[in-house]
Amino acid sequence: MKFLNLMASINRIGSSVIELRDASKSIEYWIALRNYLETSVDGLEELLNTEDSVVLIFEQQELCDESLIKKLVTGFQVTTGGTLREPRIFKVPVLYSTSNTDLSDVAKKLKLSEEDVVLKHSEAIYQISMFGFMPGFAYLTGLPKPLHIPRKQKPSLQIQSGSVAIAEHYSGIYPVDSPGGWYVLGYTDFSFLTQAQNNERLPTPGDCVKFIPTIK
Amino acid sequence: MIKVLSIAGYATIQDFGRNGTRKLGIPPGGHMDRQSASQANKLLENDHDCALIELFGGHMTIEVSTNQWLSFSGGRSLVTVGSESYFSPCRIEVRPDAVVNIGVIENGNIVYVAAKNGLDVGESYGSKSTYTPSKLGPNQGRSLQAGDQIKTDVLNATYLASEEIPQEVYFPKNLTVRVFAGPEYDLLERFGKLSFFRETFQIEKVNRIGYRLSGPEVSLYPAVLTSRFVSRGTIQLPIGGQPIILMSDAQTTGGYPRIAQLTDLDIDRVSQLKTGSRIRFQLV
Numbered sequence: 001m002k003f004l005n006l007m008a009s010i011n012r013i014g015s016s017v018i019e020l021r022d023a024s025k026s027i028e029y030w031i032a033l034r035n036y037l038e039t040s041v042d043g044l045e046e047l048l049n050t051e052d053s054v055v056l057i058f059e060q061q062e063l064c065d066e067s068l069i070k071k072l073v074t075g076f077q078v079t080t081g082g083t084l085r086e087p088r089i090f091k092v093p094v095l096y097s098t099s100n101t102d103l104s105d106v107a108k109k110l111k112l113s114e115e116d117v118v119l120k121h122s123e124a125i126y127q128i129s130m131f132g133f134m135p136g137f138a139y140l141t142g143l144p145k146p147l148h149i150p151r152k153q154k155p156s157l158q159i160q161s162g163s164v165a166i167a168e169h170y171s172g173i174y175p176v177d178s179p180g181g182w183y184v185l186g187y188t189d190f191s192f193l194t195q196a197q198n199n200e201r202l203p204t205p206g207d208c209v210k211f212i213p214t215i216k
Numbered sequence: 217m218i219k220v221l222s223i224a225g226y227a228t229i230q231d232f233g234r235n236g237t238r239k240l241g242i243p244p245g246g247h248m249d250r251q252s253a254s255q256a257n258k259l260l261e262n263d264h265d266c267a268l269i270e271l272f273g274g275h276m277t278i279e280v281s282t283n284q285w286l287s288f289s290g291g292r293s294l295v296t297v298g299s300e301s302y303f304s305p306c307r308i309e310v311r312p313d314a315v316v317n318i319g320v321i322e323n324g325n326i327v328y329v330a331a332k333n334g335l336d337v338g339e340s341y342g343s344k345s346t347y348t349p350s351k352l353g354p355n356q357g358r359s360l361q362a363g364d365q366i367k368t369d370v371l372n373a374t375y376l377a378s379e380e381i382p383q384e385v386y387f388p389k390n391l392t393v394r395v396f397a398g399p400e401y402d403l404l405e406r407f408g409k410l411s412f413f414r415e416t417f418q419i420e421k422v423n424r425i426g427y428r429l430s431g432p433e434v435s436l437y438p439a440v441l442t443s444r445f446v447s448r449g450t451i452q453l454p455i456g457g458q459p460i461i462l463m464s465d466a467q468t469t470g471g472y473p474r475i476a477q478l479t480d481l482d483i484d485r486v487s488q489l490k491t492g493s494r495i496r497f498q499l500v
Contacts, residue, residue, distance in 0.1 A: 011399040014477040019399060019445055048239045048445070050469060055445040057238075131241035132443050132469030135350045138241075139443070176350050196240055204239070 010070060015061045018069055021053040027129045027141060030054055031206040032078045040072055049205055050130045051139065087127075089208045090195065092173070094122065094164050096186035096213055106166070106183045109149060118213060120144045121185055126171055126209040136175035136193035140209055143171050155181035162187045164211065171211075217281040218269075218331065218366045221315065225274020226423070227360040228346035229337055229353065230464075231267045237341045238468045242352070244448070245345040248272070248424060248464050248487040249326050252290035256330035259287035259307045259381065266334025267344035269360065271327045272424065276360075277317045278329075280310045283371050285332040291324025291387060291488060305381040324387040324488035325422060333369035347465060349425075390416075390494040393482040397499060398451065400441070400473035408435040408457070412475065412497060417459065419493045424465040427486065429495065433457035436473060446470040449478035451497075461486060 008022035020033070030049040038047055041056065043063030048055050058064040096118045098104050107114045126140035133139075143166055151167045156179065159165065163174040165182035172182060175191055188211075192203045220227075230253070233246020247253040247270060257266050275293070280286070288295050288304035295302050296317040297310055304327060310316060321327055337344050337354035344354055351357030355364055404412065417431035434457040446452065450462045452472040461478065462470070478486060479500065489495060 009399070012396070013399060013445070013447070013474075014396055014449060015480065017445070017447070021399070023442075046236045046238055048468075050443055050445060052442050053444065130443070130469070131239060133241060133467060135237075135242040135347075135352065136240060178349075193240065202240065 010066060010073075012064070012066060016058040016064045018056045018058075018064060018066060019053055020056075020069070020073060023052050025052065027051055027127070027205075029078050033073065033076055034205070036076060037069075037072065041069070048130075050132065051141075087207050088201075088203075089125070089210055090190070090192075090203065092164070092188050092190040092209055092211050093214045094186040094188045094211045095215075096122075101163075101185055101187075102165075102183040103185050106147075106149060106185065110146060112146065117147065117185065120147055121166065121171065122211045122213045126211075128203060128205045128207045128209065130205050131192075134175060134178060136191060136196070137172060138192055138203065138209075140171045141169060143169050149183060151181035152183065155179050159184060160187070162189055162191075164188050171209075218284075218335075218368055219279045219281065220360050220362055220364045220366075221277040221279055222362050223274065223276040223360060225276070226272040227274075227276060228270055228272075228348065228424075229267050229335055229344060229355060229360070229366070230270045230346065231344045232265050233345050233464065234341050234343040241468050242341055242350075243347065243465055243468055245343065245347045245353075245464050247328075249290055249328075249484045251481075251484045252326065252488075253328045255305060256287045256289040256328040257334075259289065259305065260285055260330055260332045260376075262330060262332065262334055266330065267337055267354070268331070268335060269329040269366075271318060271321070271329065273321065273325055273422075275318055275320045277315060280312070280314050280316060280368075282312050282368070284310050284314075284368060285371070285375050286310060286316065287330045288318065288327060289330075290327040291321035292383070293321045293327045294319035300378070302378065302380045305383060306379060307376060307381070308378040309375065323389070323490075325490055326488060331368045332371055332375065336367035336369065349465065387485070387488040389490075391482075391485055391489060392496040392498055393486060394479045394500045395451065395476035395482075395497050396479070398474035398476045399444070400439075401475055403437050403439055403473045404453075404475055405435040405437060411435070412459070413499060416494045416496050419489050419491050419495060420458075422489075422491055424463055426463050426466055427461040427489070429459045429461065431458070434459060434475070436475075439473065441471050441473060443469040443471050444474065446474060449480065449483040450474050451476040451478065463487065
C-alpha cells in the first residue's frame with residue numbers, strides 16, 4: 001500500500017481545474033472552504049466539494065492560478081468569518097418495508113431486528129456531504145455506526161428510483177432506476193432534483209436530511 | 217420540422233453542455249467532438265452554440281418538411297438527397313418533403329447534422345444536450361428513434377448554395393495524444409509508467425460515457441480511494457490495469473485512480489477513434 005495523496009496536495013487537472021485535497025481534514029472543513037472560496041475567487045465556472053477535496057473549475061485557463069489559491073487556503077480555518085451558512089433540513093418521508101427491499105437481509109447481517117434498523121436509520125440526522133455518482137444523488141453521512149455495512153459484493157442490476165439505501169457509512173436516495181451495490185431499506189417520492197427545480201437555493205453539501213417513517 | 221425515418225446507431229441532440237450543474241451530480245454532457253460540432257454550425261453561419269444532431273456510429277435517414285439548409289461535419293459520410301450526393305463536411309439546401317440519407321460513417325465515429333438557426337428544442341438545466349441515463353434534455357431525454365420529430369426554423373429567403381467543403385482535418389485511424397499527469401499519476405508503478413507511455417493501446421469499446429482501451433496491463437500500487445472529481449478527458453485506471461478515457465456523459469465523480477488527463481483539443485480527436493483503432497500517450 002502506498003500512502004501518496006494522503007497528504008495535503010494541490011493538483012492541477014488539465015488546463016483549468018485545481019483540486020485541493022487533504023485526507024486529514026473533515027467534511028466540515030471542505031464545506032466551509034468551498035463557501036469561503038466561492039466569495040473570494042474570480043472567474044469560476046464551478047466550485048464543488050467531495051468528502052475530502054474542493055475542486056475549482058475556471059472559465060479560462062488564464063484565470064487558473066495555483067499560487068493565488070494556495071495563498072487563500074493557507075491559514076484558512078473553519079471558523080474564518082462569513083463562511084458559515086444556515087443549513088437546511090430536508091424532511092424525507094420513507095415507506096420502510098420488508099417486501100422488495102433488503103431490510104430483512106440487512107437486519108440479519110447486522111444482527112439487529114428489522115425494527116431496530118428502521119429506528120436507527122430514521123433517528124439519525126444526516127448531512128449532504130457531496131453529490132456524485134448520478135444526477136441528484138447525494139452522499140449522506142451520519143449513518144449510525146451499527147448500520148455501517150460494506151457494499152453488496154454483487155451489485156443489483158436495477159435499484160428502483162426513490163429507493164432509500166445504505167452502504168458503508170452512507171445513506172442515499174436513488175434518483176433514477178440504476179444498477180447499484182447499496183442495500184435498500186424503503187422508498188420515498190422525495191428527490192433532490194425536484195427540490196433543485198422548485199427552490200431558488202439548491203440543495204448543497206452541509207444541508208441536512210431527516211428520514212420520517214410513513215405508513216402505507 | 218425534421219422527421220427521423222430510420223436510424224442505426226445512437227443519435228442525440230447536443231449543444232456545448234451544462235454549466236455549473238456538477239454540484240448536483242449532473243454531468244456537463246454536450247458534444248463529443250466540439251471542433252466538428254462548431255464547424256457544422258459555422259457552415260450555416262449559425263450561432264456557435266446552436267443545438268444539433270450528433271450521430272454516433274451507424275447511419276440515418278431524415279425527412280425535412282420545409283425549405284431548409286443542413287450542414288454535416290465530423291466523420292466522412294456520404295449525404296444523399298434526391299439524385300445528388302456530397303461527402304461531409306458539406307452544406308445542402310433541401311426542398312419541402314426532401315428525404316436526406318446520411319450514410320455509414322467511413323472514418324471517425326461521429327457525424328454532426330445542423331439546421332439553419334439550430335434545432336428548436338427545450339432546455340434542461342440550461343442546456344439543450346440530451347443525457348439519456350437520467351432522461352434529461354430534448355426528446356424526453358431519449359436518443360432519437362424512427363418517427364421522432366424535431367422542430368426547426370421556417371426559412372423563406374434563399375441562402376447559400378449546396379457545397380462540399382474541402383476537408384481540413386482528417387481523422388487518422390491511429391493517434392498519439394498528449395496528456396497531463398493526473399492527480400494519481402504517482403500511483404503508477406515504474407513498469408506501469410513504462411507500459412502506459414511506451415506501448416500501444418487498442419480502442420475496445422466506445423460510447424458517450426467513455427472509451428475503454430485494451431493493451432498491456434498498466435500496473436499500479438494498490439490503493440483504496442474515496443470518490444473524486446472526474447471529467448471529460450480523464451483517464452482512469454480500474455482494477456485490471458486497462459485504462460478508460462472518460463467522455464462527455466461521464467459521471468461527475470469516480471473512485472478509480474486518475475492517472476492522466478487529455479489535453480482539450482486531443483479529446484475531440486480521440487472521440488473520433490473507432491473501435492479497433494490504436495492510441496499512444498505522450499506526457500506533456
